[in-house]
Amino acid sequence: MAISEAEKLARLFLEGNHAEALHFIRQQPDQNRMVLFKDLFTPAMYMIGDLWENNEISVADEHLATGVCDFVLSRLFQVSVEETKREKRAMFLCLQGEQHYLGLKMINSIFEEKGWETKYYGASLPLEYALKSALEMKPEVIGLSVSIVYNLPVLKNYVRTLSALPNKPVILVGGRLTEKYDLDPYVNNQGIIIKNLQQAEKWLDEYIEERINA
């Protein structure tokens, strides 16, 4: 059976072959970030999770693949270094103890592509730091990511605290758990649950439209 493009990418990640993985992505016919994230990066990383579940690879292999994927994302979609202040600002972080940051990184990249100034904190950011940073930056949007069930109680605290900031930021909650569990009780109407990349993009487009019309 022919292997899918996503599977090819997953194999390159597992081999630790960052140069080939970069090349593979660069030669894709459609270079739209959203398409690459949705059709290649995300399914490739899910496949790697399945391989662990099927006992075909170890956690060490997963770590290597994560590192390579992170490198490729950083290399291709570099966070812009220009200093100019942009009008729309967003901040992205994983809850404390949370190490699954690749999805968040992709969302951050989508916001950047659409002209937002972003601050990406990646894995495990304690609430006090998030709060301090948000007070300084005053982002309109704060994106949180949660993938581990034990972190759910903490989620409640993050959402409540951050949504109460003086500039009333919109809190987006994403991560692997959103598709498996009902997170409404934790978010408590103070945030918006985003289940996947498409929903994030849809929300973002609608938000911009409302902003223009307002």
Place this chain on the structure above:
Amino acid sequence: MPVPYVKLNKDGVILIKSSRAEDLLGIQVETIRDCFDEESHNKLMKYMMPFSGEKTFEANIRTKDQPFLLCDVFISWEEEMAHVVFIPTGKHVQGLEEKLLELRLRLSSTDFELFEKKEALEEAMKRLDELSGPFIPISEKMAFVPLFGDISESKMLTVTGSALKAAYEGQFEEIFFDLSATGEMDESGVQKLSELFRMLHYMNGKPVKIIGVKPKHARQLNSLEVDWPVYFETSLKEVLIEHLQFEK
């Protein structure tokens, strides 16, 4: 028993726990499902039907002190009973995680535009090194290698690669190295150049010849106590005249 061990019936109810298993999992656990992190349940279920032989898999175990701890799980079935041993994977994966974290921090602080420029520069430097020691066949038996610029280790390594390849492909009896256009020499560069001369000597059965040595080089070579397996000639001009007369 020196390892965490539990014995189960086919419904997954724990019948016996070793004292190490109690230390790891706590005294209260009743079923094997209780020992596994929710996300590892699917994986566990694949091993809960009796099979022959023994199997090993990685899973996150819910311990007394931590919500999950990565363990290698060994399982074998005997009649309707399963024997399960948990070995925490411990330090090596933890070490890996720390390395990954370091890499991640490094990544977030890397300016990739600069990084790419650096890569391009390195490529250009290598190209420059290659061009600083061209291997020129003058006749079928004679080759000429003028060295340009400073004699550094990286340049000599690049020159060595191309010179050995060319010398291997041609059948040269005499190879001349010309130092007229060289600048500074450092110790490691001279060292690598010596190795190249020695290799060419072995390949050809004849020492290479050096021309264009300046007094400055002679002093430097002397102070580095270089013992090159070579002949020194004065200049290319003389060598060529001599060679042409010989061929006539």
